[in-house]
Amino acid sequence: MENCLPPPGLALLGFLVLLPMTMPWGQLGEDGWLWGTHCVACLAPPAGSVLYHLFMCHRGGSPVYTRLLALDMCGVCLINTLGALPIIHCTLACRPWLRPAALLGYTLLSGATGCWGLPAPAPRAPHCGYSARLRAFGWQAGARLLVCGARGAGLGSGAPGSLRCYLRMDALALLGGLVNVARLPERWGPGRFDYWGNSHQIMHLLSVGSILQLHAGVVPDLLWAARHTCLPD
Template sequence: MASLVLTESSQQRADGFVKLPDQTITHGSRLVHVGDTTEDSLIRMRRFRLLAVEGNACVPIVYILLTVPALIPWEQVDSRFLPWCHVAGAVSPWIGSFLYHLFMNLDHGEMIYYRLLQLDMLGIWVSQSFGALPMVTATVYCLPWVFRWVIIFFYCLLSIWGLYKAMTAWSPWERRLCFLLPFMMRVLLFILRNSSYGGGDPTGMMHVVLQDGVSAIGGMVGALHIPEKWFPGTMDFYLNSHNIMHVLVVMAVYSMHQATVRDLVWMTQVDCEARHLTLRGYQIKFEL
C-alpha cells in the first residue's frame, strides 16, 4: 500500500521504486514504481514503456465497444435491456483495470490506492452482476412468473451484497471471496438449466461453464501469485499471475459473449406455452 511506501529508505525513494511486503503485492513484481503526480500518470500513458500494461487493458475496451454491439442480433431480440447488460458486463472489467493501472503509481497516500482497487473491483462486479443477467433470465425464462422474478430478485440481492463486500475488502482473498455467493447461485442455476425445469440454449452449455470456470481459475491464480512465487524475480515483467489472469479474463468474456448471444436468440424463439413442468406431482402449463 502507498502508506507502507512512506516508511521505505530514502535511497529507495530516490530510485523511484520500493519493495513491498508479500501481503501487499497485487502484481507479479515486488518492486513498484511510486511518486507520480496525476500529470505524470497521464504522461506515462503515452510512453511506449507502458504499452504492455496500458495496452493490455485499453485495447480490449476499444475492441469490445466497436465489435460486441455489432455482433448482437438486435433484429432478433425483443428486449434492449439484456443486450446492453451484456455489453456493460463485457467492457466494464477493462475500464476498471485501465484506470487502476493508469493511476496506481500516484503518490497520494494509501486511501487513493485503495479507491483505485475499489474502482477495479467495481468493474469486475458489473461483469459478474449485469453481465450474468442474460444467463440468469434465460435459465428461469419458462418458469412461472413468481418463481422467475423471485430467483432474479434473489440473484440481484446477492450481487448487491457482493458489491458491498468488494468495496470493503482489504485483502486479495477478501476481494475474490466477495463474489462467492453469486458464483454459487450461478452454479445452482446451471444445475437447474440442465434439468427439465430450466431454460437457455442447450448449445451454449460449454460456454456457460467456461465463463465462470475460467474466471474462477484466473482469480485463484492471481490470489496465489502462481507461478512467480515459485520463481522469485524471474517473472516480474511477463508470464506472471497478473499476465495470466488478463489472458483468462479475455477467454471468460469470450465465453460469456457466446453464451449470451445464444440465450438472447433462444428467448425469442422458445415456445414456453408448449413446455410442461411437473411440480410436486402436478403438471402446470405456463402462461406468460
C-alpha cells in the same frame, strides 16, 4: 511492472469493436434491455482495470491506491451481477412466476455482496478486504452455479451449447483468480517474469477468455428466448 500490462486496454478496445459487430441488434425483441446489461457487463471489467492501472502511480499514497483497487473490483462485481441476468432470464424463460423473483433475488444478493466486498481494505490489513471480496464473489458464483445446475438437470431452458459456455466462463475466471493469488509462475523464477508472463497478466488473459465465453453463451441464449414459445403447463 503493473504499468507495462497491455491486456486490459487491448481488451477494452477489442470489446468496443466486437460487441457492436456481433450483437444482433435487429432481433432484440421485448427483452432488449438485457442486451444493454450484457454490453455493460462485458465492458465493465476491462474499463475498471484500465482506470486502475492508469492511475495506480498517483502520489496520493495508500488511500488512493486502495480506492483505485476498489474501482477495479467494481468492474468485476458488475460483470458478476449484470452478466448473470440474461442467464437467469433464459434459464427460467418458461417459468414466468419464478423468473422475476430469481432476477430480483440475485440482484439483491449482488447488491449486498457488493456492499460487503467492495469497500477498500484498511492500509494495515489489506488481506481482510481481499478475503471479503473473495467471499462476496463466491456467493454470486454459487448462485450462478445453482442456476446452471438447474438448466443441466432439465429444470431450466436455453439455447443448446450456452450452458457449456457459462461453465467455461466460471472455470476460466476461477483459474485466473487462483493463478493471481498463487503468484505463478514468478514464484518459481523471481525476477524472470517482472515484465512479461507474470501471474497478473495471465489472470487478465484468462479474464478476457471468460468474458468471451459469456458473450458466446448470452447471444444465442437471448436469440433463443426471443424466438422460443413455451409449452403450456
